Amino acid sequence: xxxxxxxxxxxxxxxxxxxxxxxxxxxxxxxxxxxxxxxxxxxxxxxxxxxxxxxxxxxxxxxxxxxxxxxxxxxxxxxxxxxxxxxxxxxxxxxxxxxxxxxxxxxxxxxxxxxxxxxxxxxxxxxxxxxxxxxxxxxxxxxxxxxxxxxxxxxxxxxxxxxxxxxxxxxxxxx
Numbered sequence: 001x002x003x004x005x006x007x008x009x010x011x012x013x014x015x016x017x018x019x020x021x022x023x024x025x026x027x028x029x030x031x032x033x034x035x036x037x038x039x040x041x042x043x044x045x046x047x048x049x050x051x052x053x054x055x056x057x058x059x060x061x062x063x064x065x066x067x068x069x070x071x072x073x074x075x076x077x078x079x080x081x082x083x084x085x086x087x088x089x090x091x092x093x094x095x096x097x098x099x100x101x102x103x104x105x106x107x108x109x110x111x112x113x114x115x116x117x118x119x120x121x122x123x124x125x126x127x128x129x130x131x132x133x134x135x136x137x138x139x140x141x142x143x144x145x146x147x148x149x150x151x152x153x154x155x156x157x158x159x160x161x162x163x164x165x166x167x168x169x170x171x172x173x174x175x
Contacts, residue, residue, distance in 0.1 A: 029058060029109075029142060030175040032168040033154070038126075038147035039172070040109050043140060047098040050111050050120065050141040055171055057090055057122055063169035071156045071163075075131065078112055079166060080123035084159070089121030097139055104134040107144035107151075126151050 029040040044051040057063060062082070069086050070078040081088040097117040104110060104127055112123035120139060128151070144151060154164045168175070 026055070026171040026173045028145070028172040029054065030168075030170055030172050031063075031147075031166050033147075033150045033166065034164055035153050036147055036150040038150050039145050040126075040142040041145045042142050042171075043102075046100050046102055047111070047139045047141040049095050050098055050139050053090075053092060053095055053122070054124065054141060057092070058169045059171055059174050062090055062122065063166050065165055065167070067159075067163040067165045068154050069159045069163060070125075071154050071160055072128075072158065073156050074129050076110075076125040076127050077151060077154045078123060078125040080112065082122075084163070086123070089123065092121065094118060095120045095139075098141075099136050099139060101136065102140040104131040104138070104140065106130060107148050108140055109142035109144065110134065111139040111141055113138065128152065 027042050029042055031038040031040065042051045042055070063080065066079055066082055067084050068077050068079045069081055069084050078086070082090070095111070095118070097120070106127055106129050108127045110125055110127070111120040112125055113120040124141070126144060155162055
């Protein structure tokens with residue numbers, strides 16, 4: 001009986017380790033750009049619905065090949081519109097706002113939206129610099145942990161003359 005109990009306990013420990021590794025592997029969004037890979041730590045603690053939608057779209061390949069259609073020096077780089085116009089989105093439903101007090105600092109990933117706070121869908125932006133005027137007005141869903149220098153190299157413009165694109169976007173466990 002003691003051996004059986006030890007066996008069950010070791011299975012439970014092993015399962016717990018595997019599950020924590022799987023969760024840790026999918027807590028990062030990987031974006032392949034022309035110069036390298038950008039890693040974004042996902043923040044489901046701040047925006048669970050937004051993280052779920054971004055993750056779903058990324059792992060379906062939705063973001064692959066989509067351009068950065070609005071890139072403002074000293075502000076942010078925006079992408080996620082399959083039409084490249086800033087007016088498009090995915091076929092998934094829009095997401096209700098998940099505003100927090102998390103500041104929009106350099107490297108923060110936020111969700112783009114129209115005038116309607118509950119209109120976020122697939123478009124997002126990465127901050128080049130602090131943007132406190134966005135705090136509490138837009139949803140923070142992640143933060144760049146590696147590769148910000150590659151974000152800095154994205155072609156600038158509204159729209160850029162020769163826009164950069166996201167080559168491949170997946171969670172780290174599927175990259």
